[in-house]
């Protein structure tokens with residue numbers, strides 16, 4: 226299987242290279258300067274211990290930002306921020322005051338106060354330093370209202386003034402990327418607020434109990450501030466003041482809470498696995514109360530531009546993104562507490578820097594913008610801020626190509642472009658990756674909603690066609706179990722101090738992936754037509770409706 230894929234890839238290289246125009250020669254020459262040493266130099270700087278895990282708002286991230294700005298300057302890019310190379314993103318952090326939280330259950334038989342950490346964790350309030358809410362509980366499944374798919378967890382249940390109890394995610398009957406939309410926190414909050422709900426209590430599915438045991442959540446509770454960006458009006462993004470309390474229950478506490486109610490915890494677990502709507506008022510009340518500590522800070526996106534050569538098209542932009550931030554210094558594992566984020570996402574940033582260097586030597590017709598994003602690990606903050614306050618008119622952005630944590634841990638046969646099936650970026654990406662000997666394969670894990678989980682989704686929400694380019698799951702070496710290697714990375718190195726320069730890197734794959742990445746932007750930027758959403762596409766219709 227793998228060998229066949231590799232052979233097909235090699236055949237495609239020959240086809241793609243047969244057109245020998247002057248333009249193709251100049252891009253080929255520019256791409257030939259992308260080498261292991263060039264990428265490694267950026268990687269070695271960004272993943273060094275001296276940068277202390279590049280945490281948003283900390284000096285290590287600032288140093289990394291300066292490094293990227295220096296490279297952009299060296300390659301002759303134009304500054305594309307609103308402050309030279311930088312676009313400062315105003316941020317607000319908020320952290321629960323663990324000494325001042327409570328969750329009280331009111332039943333006819335009397336009140337019970339649950340125990341913080343053992344029974345529940347509590348989300349902090351973005352703005353208020355102190356608040357509380359009392360309300361009747363309603364079990365609401367996953368809280369999804371998707372009339373397009375004939376599905377609603379709400380039905381005709383009145384939830385005004387109620388505290389909802391339910392699960393994250395979306396039902397299987399809604400297809401992958403559309404499910405991403407319906408299961409996003411924003412869509413769910415909009416629905417809750419429109420219906421007048423006042424609080425949320427989260428439950429753990431069997432899957433999430435297996436993935437992340439309560440013991441781990443309990444330890445992490447209240448240790449790390451959440452963050453959001455603050456708009457020009459001074460109001461934090463995604464703030465829902467109507468939701469006055471939010472907690473998450475341990476499986477044991479959920480079993481006890483739903484003991485004498487119309488539906489038990491076990492029955493809710495079965496219902497969501499079967500995607501059965503089982504919403505029902507629970508006939509008990511709870512009070513959620515909390516205090517929150519806040520802090521204001523800012524952290525930069527770094528932005529550089531290669532000016533397009535065609536006067537008609539130079540005011541249009543293809544935007545490349547890679548998040549520069551990681552998770553900083555944290556819990557020590559095997560004597561190391563620096564979370565270097567070599568793959569996540571020093572690698573993506575290094576690839577983007579090299580892409581900028583190569584394309585600066587062969588500028589295409591449209592302009593190309595490169596953004597090293599801040600705040601991804603804190604909730605896609607840098608990309609979302611840029612998408613809301615772009616430094617060029619939003620209509621002039623024709624596409625986004627994002628890279629986040631590309632793994633080169635085995636010789637690579639294929640590339641995945643999450644989101645490629647939604648727009649004209651799909652065929653164009655296919656051609657570009659084939660020219661570097663890769664096969665473009667479809668999303669291998671649609672159930673994980675990858676398309677919504679990194680920075681490209683901020684652009685999608687502004688109606689801009691986007692892809693998230695990622696190494697595929699197949700190796701050219703049939704003796705390698707590539708899926709097992711990815712799983713091992715996920716379990717043992719992802720968001721751990723060991724994601725550092727000691728990890729293996731298949732350089733041949735990394736170099737060709739970088740060239741493919743550059744070919745994609747070059748292809749978009751030289752095309753006569755700007756990219757379009759496919760006819761009737763869900764995201765196109767939702768976020769870029771025809772006027």
Ligand SMILES: [Zn+2]
Nearest residue numbers: 569570629630
């Ligand atoms: Zn990442």
